[in-house]
Amino acid sequence: xxxxxxxxxxxxxxxxxxxxxxxxxxxxxxxxxxxxxxxxxxxxxxxxxxxxxxxxxxxxxxxxxxxxxxxxxxxxxxxxxxxxxxxxxxxxxxxxxxxxxxxxxxxxxxxxxxxxxxxxxxxxxxxxxxxxxxxxxxxxxxxxxxxxxxxxxxxxxxxxxxxxxxxxxxxxxxxxxxxxxxxxxxxxxxxxxxxxxxxxxxxxxxxxxxxxxxxxxxxxxxxxxxxx
Numbered sequence: 001x002x003x004x005x006x007x008x009x010x011x012x013x014x015x016x017x018x019x020x021x022x023x024x025x026x027x028x029x030x031x032x033x034x035x036x037x038x039x040x041x042x043x044x045x046x047x048x049x050x051x052x053x054x055x056x057x058x059x060x061x062x063x064x065x066x067x068x069x070x071x072x073x074x075x076x077x078x079x080x081x082x083x084x085x086x087x088x089x090x091x092x093x094x095x096x097x098x099x100x101x102x103x104x105x106x107x108x109x110x111x112x113x114x115x116x117x118x119x120x121x122x123x124x125x126x127x128x129x130x131x132x133x134x135x136x137x138x139x140x141x142x143x144x145x146x147x148x149x150x151x152x153x154x155x156x157x158x159x160x161x162x163x164x165x166x167x168x169x170x171x172x173x174x175x176x177x178x179x180x181x182x183x184x185x186x187x188x189x190x191x192x193x194x195x196x197x198x199x200x201x202x203x204x205x206x207x208x209x210x211x212x213x214x215x216x217x218x219x220x221x222x223x224x225x226x227x228x
Contacts, residue, residue, distance in 0.1 A: 058204025063220035070225035096139020113188040177209040187216040
């Protein structure tokens with residue numbers, strides 16, 4: 001069995017998604033050197049930070065956190081795009097677990113009852129085989145020991161946010177999400193999860209949808225990366 005595994009690693013070497021170097025046996029997706037140099041967002045408080053303030057333009061969310069800066073010209077953008085476009089769903093789960101460890105000292109887990117991922121539309125989910133935000137939420141849920149629920153839906157397919165400017169992003173995300181929260185989960189503290197926060201429009205409109213269905217819900221937000 002080990003011989004077959006060694007042969008597979010020779011023919012299909014495991015490589016770091018950032019630097020493309022060969023991974024050590026105990027490394028997964030990202031090498032130790034790239035992990036150390038990750039452009040982390042300097043999060044000092046979950047009660048007031050720049051990503052959180054952007055979402056406040058759309059919805060009254062309570063707490064917010066993010067893991068690292070997203071820059072398209074940086075090789076670290078592969079941590080997001082490989083999950084979103086290259087089928088590496090396990091990378092999303094790993095980053096969720098990683099993020100749970102990073103933010104544990106800020107006390108976010110103690111302020112959350114359940115985790116809800118930002119939804120994608122049915123066509124994109126069918127193409128990818130999964131929702132990338134849900135993969136991140138699963139890892140985060142495992143790391144924080146919190147349940148993950150899909151109580152949000154996208155009403156209809158719209159253009160991808162990726163190539164839109166700020167104004168178009170806001171217009172594109174307005175009013176397209178719908179929440180249906182079971183009575184057993186009403187009035188809970190919800191952590192809303194997505195991959196990247198840019199203008200805050202997507203996650204902010206998701207928060208509004210949750211609050212429309214349950215005005216007593218307490219919403220916080222988390223994204224793997226911040227592109228502001």
